[in-house]
Amino acid sequence: MIKYFFTLVFSWLSFYGFAGEGMWIPLLLENRTIADMQAAGLKLSAADIYSINQACLKDAVVMFGKGCTGELISPGGLLITNHHCGYGRIQAHSTVEKDYLTDGFWAYSRSEELPNPGLTVSFLVRIEDVTEKALQGVLPDMSEKQRNEVMKLNSAEIISEAVKNTHYEAEIESFFFGSDYFLFVYEVFKDIRLVGAPPSAIGKFGGDTDNWIWPRHTGDFSLFRIYAGKDNKPAPFDTANVPYRPKKYLTLSAQGIHEGDFTMVLGYPAKTDEYLYSGGLKIVTGDILPAKIKMREERLKIMQEEMSKSPAVKLQYAGKYQGAGNAWKKWIGIIDGVQRTDAVNKKIQQELMLTDTALSEPCRIKYFEPVLRRLDDFYAENRVGILASDLGHEALSSFETALFASNFDNKALMAAYDTCDRQVMKDQLRNMADGFFKNVNLNIDRKTMAGILRIYFESVDPLYYPEIYPTIQDRFDGEVNAYVDWLFRKSIFTDPGKTYKIIDHFSPRAVKKLLSDPFSRFYQSFSDVVVSYYPVSDSLDLELQRLYRDYVSGLMATDTNRVYYPDANFTMRIAYGKVEGYKAADAITYDYHTTATGILEKEDPEIADYTVDEKLRLLLEHKDFGRYGPDATLPVCFIASNHTSGGNSGSPVLDKEGRLIGINFDRNWEGTVSDYEYDPAVCRNISLDIRYVLFILEKYAGAFNILQELTIE
Ligand code: ASP
Numbered sequence: 001m002i003k004y005f006f007t008l009v010f011s012w013l014s015f016y017g018f019a020g021e022g023m024w025i026p027l028l029l030e031n032r033t034i035a036d037m038q039a040a041g042l043k044l045s046a047a048d049i050y051s052i053n054q055a056c057l058k059d060a061v062v063m064f065g066k067g068c069t070g071e072l073i074s075p076g077g078l079l080i081t082n083h084h085c086g087y088g089r090i091q092a093h094s095t096v097e098k099d100y101l102t103d104g105f106w107a108y109s110r111s112e113e114l115p116n117p118g119l120t121v122s123f124l125v126r127i128e129d130v131t132e133k134a135l136q137g138v139l140p141d142m143s144e145k146q147r148n149e150v151m152k153l154n155s156a157e158i159i160s161e162a163v164k165n166t167h168y169e170a171e172i173e174s175f176f177f178g179s180d181y182f183l184f185v186y187e188v189f190k191d192i193r194l195v196g197a198p199p200s201a202i203g204k205f206g207g208d209t210d211n212w213i214w215p216r217h218t219g220d221f222s223l224f225r226i227y228a229g230k231d232n233k234p235a236p237f238d239t240a241n242v243p244y245r246p247k248k249y250l251t252l253s254a255q256g257i258h259e260g261d262f263t264m265v266l267g268y269p270a271k272t273d274e275y276l277y278s279g280g281l282k283i284v285t286g287d288i289l290p291a292k293i294k295m296r297e298e299r300l301k302i303m304q305e306e307m308s309k310s311p312a313v314k315l316q317y318a319g320k321y322q323g324a325g326n327a328w329k330k331w332i333g334i335i336d337g338v339q340r341t342d343a344v345n346k347k348i349q350q351e352l353m354l355t356d357t358a359l360s361e362p363c364r365i366k367y368f369e370p371v372l373r374r375l376d377d378f379y380a381e382n383r384v385g386i387l388a389s390d391l392g393h394e395a396l397s398s399f400e401t402a403l404f405a406s407n408f409d410n411k412a413l414m415a416a417y418d419t420c421d422r423q424v425m426k427d428q429l430r431n432m433a434d435g436f437f438k439n440v441n442l443n444i445d446r447k448t449m450a451g452i453l454r455i456y457f458e459s460v461d462p463l464y465y466p467e468i469y470p471t472i473q474d475r476f477d478g479e480v481n482a483y484v485d486w487l488f489r490k491s492i493f494t495d496p497g498k499t500y501k502i503i504d505h506f507s508p509r510a511v512k513k514l515l516s517d518p519f520s521r522f523y524q525s526f527s528d529v530v531v532s533y534y535p536v537s538d539s540l541d542l543e544l545q546r547l548y549r550d551y552v553s554g555l556m557a558t559d560t561n562r563v564y565y566p567d568a569n570f571t572m573r574i575a576y577g578k579v580e581g582y583k584a585a586d587a588i589t590y591d592y593h594t595t596a597t598g599i600l601e602k603e604d605p606e607i608a609d610y611t612v613d614e615k616l617r618l619l620l621e622h623k624d625f626g627r628y629g630p631d632a633t634l635p636v637c638f639i640a641s642n643h644t645s646g647g648n649s650g651s652p653v654l655d656k657e658g659r660l661i662g663i664n665f666d667r668n669w670e671g672t673v674s675d676y677e678y679d680p681a682v683c684r685n686i687s688l689d690i691r692y693v694l695f696i697l698e699k700y701a702g703a704f705n706i707l708q709e710l711t712i713e
Contacts, residue, residue: 020641020642021565022563022565022575023269023568023575023643023644023645024573025175025571026049026058026573026574027127027129029049029574030046033574034046040262040578041261041578041656043656043657044057044658049266049574049658052125052126055247056248057248057266059248060072060246060247060250061267061572061651061652062123063570064081064121065119065121067085067646068081068082068647068650069647069649069650069651069652069664070085070121070224071250071660072246072249073250073660074711075249075709076225076709077227077244077246078225078243078710079121079192080223080693081221081222081649082650083198083220083221084203084649084665085649085650086194086197087204088319089119089222089224090194090222093194095315096315099315100197101199102201103199104199104202105196105197106196106701106703107193107194107195107705108705110225110243113193113225115191115193115237116192117237120189120190120192121188121192122187122189123187124572125186126185127571127572128185129180129182130172131182133154134151134154134155134158135150135151135154135181138151144543144545145542148542148545155172158172158183159183163185167234168186169185169188170185171184171186173569174569175566175567176549176553176566177545177546177548178545178546178549180566182571184571184572187234188234189226189228190235190236190237191227191228191235191236191237191238191241192226193225194222195225195706196703196706197221198221198696198700201611201613202219202613203220203222205218205609205610205612206218207608208329208609209607211325214590214668214686216594216636216666217599217602218636219688219692219696220665221663225243225244227241227243228244228245229242232244249711250654250659250660251712252694252712253655253657253659253660253690254628254712254713255713257579257635257662259579259581259592260578261578262576262578263576263578263640263642263661263662264576264577264642264654265644265648265651265653266573267573267644267651267664268570268571268572268648268651269568269573269575269644269647270569270645270646270647271569271645271647271675272567272568272674273567274567274676275548275551275552275567276347277347277379277551278347278348281338281676283387284676285339285344287383288386288390289335290335291391291455291459292331292390292391292394293328293332295395295452296327296394298452299324299451300328302448302451303321303448304321306444307321317441317444330646333670333673334676336670337670337671337672337682338673341677341679343677346677350555351372353559354372354558355368357557367550368551374547375547378543378544384460384461384463388464388529388530389464389529389530391455391456392456392526392529392530395452396523396527396530398448399445399449399452400445401442401445401449401491401493402523403523404432404436404440405493405517405520406520406523406524408432408493409511411429412429412511412514413515415429416507416508416510417508426503429506430503433496433499433500433503437496437499446484446485449487453480457480464529466529467525468522486518487522490517492513492514494519502514552564568645568647570647575644576642578640579592579639579640580639580641582668583681584668584682590639590668592639593636593689594636594637595634595636596625596629596636597633599616599620599636600617616700619699625699626695626698628694628699634692635692636688637662637686637688638686638687638689639668639685640685640687641680641683641685643674643683644664644667644674645667649664649666650664651663651664660690662689662690663690663693667685667686668682668683670682670683671683671684671685694707
């Protein structure tokens with residue numbers, strides 16, 4: 001009976017999809033989703049979107065770096081993504097004298113395009129459902145740990161088989177908490193060059209003030225080109241490389257966007273938690289996010305203070321500030337959205353419904369009652385541990401010197417025991433040190449560390465204080481500041497001279513010294529706390545995986561009105577919806593698009609985020625919109641009900657024919673709750689209208705070399 005039940009519920013691929021909510025796997029569109037998409041207006045077939053036998057839309061969409069999406073828009077390997085996705089690269093090419101973040105950058109010939117070491121672009125070659133192979137040998141009475149071990153061994157084989165005799169890379173991802181496994185094969189390009197970026201006053205117009213906010217007027221795009229070897233295959237950077245010839249590139253539509261139009265987004269959403277149990281969501285929004293918000297505020301304040309004192313520091317920390325501020329503001333939106341949508345109570349209702357329905361069938365209740373009870377207990381028992389672990393992660397990831405010390409130690413340990421590679425390792429250590437000292441401001445790091453440690457100690461149960469804590473009490477009278485000052489004074493990692501000396505005279509004995517460095521000891525002591533508890537602790541994680549697998553299967557069987565799609569996991573997904581405005585609050589209704597008039601309305605010389613670029617202002621004032629401003633208005637951004645998330649930044653927004661109408665770059669604040677609970681009334685993705693991109697290229701930048709590569713309808 002139970003076996004039958006699971007086969008039934010895990011035919012999740014055939015559940016109905018609704019415009020708006022859902023992030024679908026492109027391989028599985030044939031199962032119902034494509035029919036729903038066509039009913040909503042799509043004119044393409046499933047094979048036009050995903051196929052391994054013909055060029056299709058998936059061949060024009062790439063994973064850009066390790067956290068964004070991009071799309072091919074010319075036969076010469078030209079790629080468009082967000083300005084905020086290219087930000088770090090633009091920053092890396094900038095100096096105080098030649099500041100591309102402030103002034104923008106346009107390559108007017110191929111030879112002016114700028115290489116970006118370390119940046120990769122990955123094409124999805126194919127997806128395969130490997131559930132059966134991955135779970136081969138898994139027996140019903142196996143523990144979750146044994147199940148995982150078998151799955152990992154199988155996966156290693158599947159992957160090596162998949163990439164055999166190719167230059168591809170592959171990975172297997174779990175869906176629905178280990179109920180399904182899919183193989184993703186990628187072709188990864190490594191010679192990616194910067195082609196163009198507007199000044200931040202355009203590409204980041206509205207800045208942090210407008211981030212996550214609608215209405216929006218941000219020209220959030222940048223252009224890169226993929227280079228390949230002469231055989232059109234990935235090759236490391238080489239001046240002899242040639243522009244990549246893609247299987248497919250997108251046609252741009254400058255025909256305009258209207259309310260109600262069908263839209264879809266193909267891209268790489270990174271992480272959602274749509275099936276989080278009520279107890280889990282309560283901890284996230286009641287405990288974890290409020291404390292993390294406090295930590296980020298501290299960090300942002302410190303960065304801001306130092307950045308305002310020096311243009312060099314401002315440039316050095318621009319990317320870090322942007323990244324830290326982005327999540328900070330989203331978290332505030334999520335807490336608000338969870339309250340507004342009453343998401344915790346909605347989840348409780350679903351959980352009760354599952355119990356009620358299960359009660360009517362003795363076999364189900366026997367199965368589900370313990371699952372639900374254990375989930376309740378799990379969150380009650382582990383609340384403080386989960387909080388400590390999450391805050392620990394947040395803290396550690398913002399301590400730059402501590403992270404450097406730990407990475408350096410790991411590499412040094414390898415160098416000490418692997419004599420053949422000693423020279424290579426030394427070079428790597430030197431590179432690591434070069435990167436660290438170039439990018440860090442020790443003053444910012446010191447203040448940040450003291451501030452965040454203080455918040456950590458205030459927020460978590462003393463049970464989760466790191467081993468170093470008694471030292472802070474005894475030797476420094478509990479003064480976190482004094483302890484941190486001492487760390488920075490005593491450590492070799494804060495002194496370039498000492499660090500490079502260790503590298504030059506590297507020996508196994510030096511490693512001993514490194515491991516007893518105060519920063520190494522601090523990192524170890526702190527990460528011990530973090531690693532011991534959820535979500536990193538293997539046993540708790542595994543227990544949760546099993547509980548959630550059972551729980552979601554129960555939901556699917558009992559609540560058939562709900563849409564079921566796997567959580568985002570940075571694999572390619574397709575979302576679809578329509579261009580539409582929304583009602584944000586009582587008497588506040590938002591239109592679906594913005595125009596350049598809003599740029600001038602927002603202009604405020606007192607607020608840096610609302611500084612309008614001089615050349616742009618003249619064009620706007622003279623309504624010099626060229627072909628892109630129908631009826632003397634220039635479209636800038638629009639919103640639609642596509643279900644997107646972080647990682648979808650830079651994704652193509654396509655019309656019913658698969659033509660590029662916009663570049664996805666954000667969500668509205670009211671809608672950030674969609675990572676946990678999609679609310680069709682308010683959840684909207686924000687996109688840059690492709691006509692604004694074309695206007696900037698033609699009228700602002702005069703980049704005709706770029707324009708002539710494009711196919712525009
Ligand atoms: N702007 C967002 C980001 O940077 C994209 C999104 O989450 O919708 O993560």
